[in-house]
Amino acid sequence: MKLHNAMWPGLVGKEPGTDHPPISLDRMLEMTAAAEVGGRRFDGIDLFLFHPHIDPDASDDDLRAMADKIAGAGLKVGSMVAPVWPGTVGGSAFGSQDDRKNFVLAVEKSCRIGGILRDHGVRDCGLIRIDSAGSVADWAKDPAGNTRKIAETWREAGKIAEQHGERLAAEGEICWGGMHSWKAVLDTLEATAMPEVVGFQADIAHTYLYLMGYNAPEAALLQEGYSDEEFWSAYKTLTDALRPWTNDFHVAQNDGSVHGTGSHDKTGRHCPADDPAGKLEIARCSTYWLQDAAARGIRHICWDGCMFPNDILERQQTWNTILATMIEVDEAF
Template sequence: REAGKVAAQHGERLAAEGEICWGGMHSWKAMIDTLEATGMPETVGFQADLAHTYLYLMGYNAPEAALLKEGYTDEEFWPAYKTLTDALRPWTIDFHVAQNDGSVHGTGSHDKTGRHCRADDPNGKLDIAKCSTFWLQDAAARGMKHICWDGCMFSNEILEDARTWETILGKMIEVDEAL
């Protein structure tokens, strides 16, 4: 709430990152509770990252909030994804296109956190374009002016390869065409 007050004083908006390793944001239900507790929907919103919000579905750090179980089918995925996005979309003011292979890691007692994977990773769990359409419904009405690719957790060798960026651009074009 205090950070939201500072943002409002400067005519800015504040987006809470939907990452499963942050306290108060470790599940989609906890994230909604945190957003509602600020009492500042005009200033404080949500940053939806496809890679990280996928992990909300699985409930890695909050099993009680899981919408899917390992081994889910497409018939189970899409209704669960709709539940997730219907709940968080109204708060979403920032959107990151990304891919996730469902893997998580943690260090010591640290809660699990997710990983991005390459846009064309054969183990990617998401139909990037289709999933993006769920988050981007009425995006302009929520003040969203742009989207970005989020997937920088790769070696320099991968990032310096033009094919990496051509693949990412291709996925971003697919998102645009799906809207």
């Protein structure tokens, strides 16, 4: 399995002029390329298609120049995060007609970029990542109607993706309406009804909160103080339900707390791979999701550590530890 590092930890939750400013794509590439454990390195990166890393409307020449830089670092490109949220290119998948039109436009722009990178040769795996781009509170005003709207928007985006030879993966986070619980995810994907094109992106830090029922207590599979036996039984229920839809995968760690920044309100807090407060046996948890991964088109896995403090992100040892964890996952399944 190819091992990728996400570039968006340099952007998500970062604000210019503060003590946690954005970290450039060049710097993220530098630290990724420098990581090495036992002679093994990262194979590639996953990209966030928005400023300041990438202009969604960048020219073909600018995109090829970026591809040259990535390839020159000995890396490939895998999955890409489409700028589907309000304030970027897109809008809520269950919002106004303009919002939903812009959501599809964000996917279309991402497909264009993906095609250029494929033609260049720097991209040979991965898909385009989306979510519902709307809050749980807004979704809850009309659960059935808003789930229907998300499914309709995703189908339109899926048609665009299919025309470009792409697939979409909806990232499961409790902050997104219609995706805030494992049962809501199933309802939304089943309503979309494009299993070969529109699937699920599982992040083991975020999906841990599905078990605990944050934002959806009625869907909780565990209660605080759970035993080890109860955890693995619940984890099997969760992964058996969502694994058939899973077409993209994030390795991560979670300390069980809930955190948010901006539009990512009350979502899972990623923490360092070796954090003693981590709730997850990362390699073992990953095997539950990665059974028959190749049959679902998964050719790479990606580390996600967004919302890490900059001082942690800027330490080279952080990336070596992450790479070592990724290798453990690769060797475990």
